[in-house]
Amino acid sequence: MASIYIHIPFCKQACHYCDFHFSTSMGKKEAMLEAISKEIKMRAPEFKKETVSNIYFGGGTPSVLETGEIDALIDACYNYYNIQESPEITLEANPDDLTEEKIEALAASQINRLSIGVQSFFEEDLKLMNRAHNAREAVDCITLSRKRFKNISLDLIYGIPEMTNARWLENVEKALALDVPHISAYALTVEPKTALENFIKKGIIPPVEDEVAQEHHTLLIEKMEATGYENYEFSNFALPGFYSRNNTAYWQGEKYIGIGPSAHSYDGERRAWNINNNPRYIKAITASELPQEVEVLSLTDRYNEYVMTRLRTQQGLSLVEIAESFGEKFQGYLLSQAQKHLEEHLLFLDEDQLVVTKKGKFLSDGIAADLFMLNLFQHPDNEHTN
Template sequence: MSSIYIHIPFCKQACHYCDFHFSTSMGKKDAMIQALIRELELRKDEFRDEVVDCIYFGGGTPSVLETEEITLLIQTVYTHYQVTTDPEITLEANPDDLSEAKIEALHASPINRLSIGVQSFFEEDLKLMNRAHNATEALQCIMLSRKRFQNISIDLIYGIPEMSTARWIQNIEQALALDVPHISAYALTVEPKTALEKFIKKGIIPPVEDEVAQAHHAILVERLEAEGYHNYEFSNFGKPGAFSQNNTAYWEGKSYIGIGPGAHSYDGKRRAWNVSNNPRYIKAISQDMLPQDVEELTLTDQYNEYVMTRLRTQKGVSLSEVQTLFGDKMHRYLLQQAQSHIEAHFLFQEADRLYVTKKGKFLSDGIAADLFMLNLFQHPFDQNSNQS
């Protein structure tokens, strides 16, 4: 399974918490579309032996594009890549873009999955985050979308300043009442150089509290699992058959190509990322140059990547796979580092696998960091350790 991610770097307005690459100016939209098409053409040999199972439009706000522009990009993928007979093709969309006419047009296109950035069903939360839509639009667009799309996901954000437990529960219950098959939920984080960070420093907005976010996450897991959702990855909940193929591919370490400014790519051995600047990206692509930096991953990097991604999933870390991929020494190191977390009931071992417990779930990234190997010089593992 391989996927293609296409980054659409445009938004109507900037959300206060967002640090993704985007522009609120649409002046270069046509040039950007042509650049995205050209990058897809230039990079086709990277997936010469791969079959594409997923095409994912992220951003930014992909729903600001015309449906014809989205379709053109999809057709370009089909022209230059091997695509499976029934790929998952997801479009991230904001509620204010999803009019009935837009939904009808998207339904008639190759798009077969919508990921709707609701974030909250409460006006006060949406205003604090500077979202472009309102609570009424959030409800209406989901009800309209459900008439045309079976495969829908919504995003929710918890741990918002002044969001009470009662209001968070109401958000969850509203999502359940709408019967969406997939929910992605994220703790509000304060990223550097964002408006949210500035407002908190100035005392305009209260600080984000980790304890509140942790409590909200625990409520979320318990409630959604009671309704038949599987928490297949820390932030993602799906009913059987509705797990995001794109998310699953990412957390299982499958290859993906990132198209567009700021987009990342990964093939298991190296990671690449495009320049996060629209004019520079367009200029480079127009000269048939890929404006990207590339990092070759050492065996240590690959081990750390494996532990980080797998620990966040319901499948956990396969100890036998660690031994096969990285060798006996790294296998022993992993078990040694995991022991204190097992004793603290943050991790548990069952047969061949290490899993995060419910108690440790919210701490999974920190636990993974404790299992990391810092570098090959601090531990006696060389590049050939998988042969030992």
């Protein structure tokens, strides 16, 4: 199976923490949608032997588009790709866009899953992050959406400056009370050249503290598991049957095509990414050129990718797959690097699966980095399998 990701590079306003590619000017919307539609057609040969299981609209803020514009892009996918029966088609949406009229229009469209960017149910957090919606809109849009959509996810952010443990737990409880089957929760990170970084440097906003984020994450895990949600990937929680196909495909290393400016693609052997400049993207696509850079992954790159993605999942990574895909020397290297984390109870072995413990979950990215091959001198077998 394979996936299609479509990046819609428009937002009403800039969130203080965001470093994704977007524009707050909608002046080139028509030309952008024409270019995205054309890229969908241009990239189809890459998936001529693939069946697409899901289409995901991210951004930016895809919900700023008219429903007809979204349907036109979905139709383009159906015209040029082999789409499986009943695919998952997700739209990222902001609460302020999800009026009752918009929700009804989306429910009548081909969209069958909403991913709603709530981030917090508290006004002070939303103002700090410069979100376009308020807390009341967050609750109202989810309540309305549940009447028309069975498959809904919402996003929350923890580790926000001055967010107490009590307020974070209340956020989680408010989300659970809305009875959505999927919740994604992310630690607030300070990205370079964002407004958040600038405000922290100037002392306008207190710094983000890793210790607070780790406490919030621990509370999150306990609360979600106690209410029947499965932590199928570090940041994602779902009731049985509601794992995100897009998320699962990514963490399982399946192929995906990224359409639109700044979108990334992966085919198992190569990574590619489109230019993150709207006018240059439109100009190139109009001239039937793909404005992208491509990186061919070495055996070691692919091993590192496997470790990075699989270690974040509840299944962990398979020692058998490591040996089969990369060679027994890679497997031996992995086990030797993992030993200290096994001794510290940050990892455990479940038959042939190397899995992060609850204690190690918040540290999983750092643990993965310890398991990476860092340079040619460390590569066993000089890049060859046994």
